[in-house]
Amino acid sequence: MKEVKPMIKHFLNIADYSSDQLKQIIRDALALKSSPDRGNNMLNAKTIALLFEKPSTRTRISFEVGVHQLGGAPIVLDNKSMQLGRGETVADTAKVMSRYVDAIMIRADSHDTVLELADHAAIPVINGLTDQSHPCQVMADVMTVAEYKAPDLNFANIKVAWLGEGNNVSHSWIEAAARFGFTLSLATPDQLQPDANIIAKAQAEGGAITLTNDPADAIKDADVVVTDTWLSMSNFGSASGQKDIDAHKDKLTPYRVTAIRMKEAAADAIFMHCLPVYRGNEADAEVVDGAQSVIWDEAENRLHVQKAIMCFCLNS
Numbered sequence: 001m002k003e004v005k006p007m008i009k010h011f012l013n014i015a016d017y018s019s020d021q022l023k024q025i026i027r028d029a030l031a032l033k034s035s036p037d038r039g040n041n042m043l044n045a046k047t048i049a050l051l052f053e054k055p056s057t058r059t060r061i062s063f064e065v066g067v068h069q070l071g072g073a074p075i076v077l078d079n080k081s082m083q084l085g086r087g088e089t090v091a092d093t094a095k096v097m098s099r100y101v102d103a104i105m106i107r108a109d110s111h112d113t114v115l116e117l118a119d120h121a122a123i124p125v126i127n128g129l130t131d132q133s134h135p136c137q138v139m140a141d142v143m144t145v146a147e148y149k150a151p152d153l154n155f156a157n158i159k160v161a162w163l164g165e166g167n168n169v170s171h172s173w174i175e176a177a178a179r180f181g182f183t184l185s186l187a188t189p190d191q192l193q194p195d196a197n198i199i200a201k202a203q204a205e206g207g208a209i210t211l212t213n214d215p216a217d218a219i220k221d222a223d224v225v226v227t228d229t230w231l232s233m234s235n236f237g238s239a240s241g242q243k244d245i246d247a248h249k250d251k252l253t254p255y256r257v258t259a260i261r262m263k264e265a266a267a268d269a270i271f272m273h274c275l276p277v278y279r280g281n282e283a284d285a286e287v288v289d290g291a292q293s294v295i296w297d298e299a300e301n302r303l304h305v306q307k308a309i310m311c312f313c314l315n316s
């Protein structure tokens with residue numbers, strides 16, 4: 001007989017939740033950021049497993065610090081040092097971990113792994129990046145846009161331009177456009193477009209999303225300019241990784257955010273990048289380190305928004 005599970009609040013994709021729920025998470029994150037006690041009892045001694053199949057700086061540190069600040073206990077794990085790395089199934093791993101910890105954050109090679117883990121877990125699972133999406137990153141990005149451009153969380157007049165590969169991070173931006181109500185214009189090479197199904201679903205849900213191969217068209221009058229590394233974490237470590245950069249370099253060079261290109265955006269536009277950044281590839285150093293760049297706030301906001309996401313998932 002199939003086990004009947006109580007409703008579990010996973011955080012797998014931005015599209016899984018309503019605009020109201022997502023805006024409340026952003027409000028909670030802003031409150032945690034300004035809270036003198038940083039929410040120090042909100043996780044009430046809960047234990048959170050942080051499982052990595054890929055390298056990470058921001059996700060690992062911000063989740064580990066966030067759990068500590070909320071009064072919980074983090075356990076950082078990697079698949080290679082677990083039986084998972086020797087063939088124990090994802091389903092069995094999910095069932096065992098559910099007996100020990102209160103939630104799992106996972107960074108996985110494949111989105112299917114996260115879906116399978118969530119399907120078999122009796123506890124919330126949070127997506128810390130897959131080949132399909134990076135919802136925690138884009139929630140931090142939206143929080144940063146709110147701080148600079150939409151303190152009332154009304155994003156209706158905001159235009160976001162994405163320049164570069166249509167990758168996992170861009171997919172979460174597409175889902176966010178449909179939920180938060182900003183206009184999203186993506187400029188990508190024809191061969192490196194985002195998943196057409198994700199765009200179509202977000203558009204059907206009311207998202208104002210356009211796709212072009214002309215970076216000048218996408219960036220025109222944009223309030224927010226976003227790009228990402230040419231070797232995104234979605235294919236980091238794959239045998240084809242470096243080959244992908246070499247093969248795609250010519251295609252991606254016209255989408256580089258140069259200082260000249262940045263002038264085509266609104267005069268007060270902000271520049272965002274989820275990091276790590278490779279100056280001279282996807283963006284000029286003078287943009288990355290310039291006055292319009294908000295990348296360090298964006299990185300800090302991973303901490304605050306992920307604390308709010310953990311509290312949301314655990315009803316804390």
Ligand code: CP
Pocket residue numbers: 055056057058059060129137233274275276
């Ligand atoms: N942006 C991001 O997810 O950074 P890490 O890969 O360092 O976690």
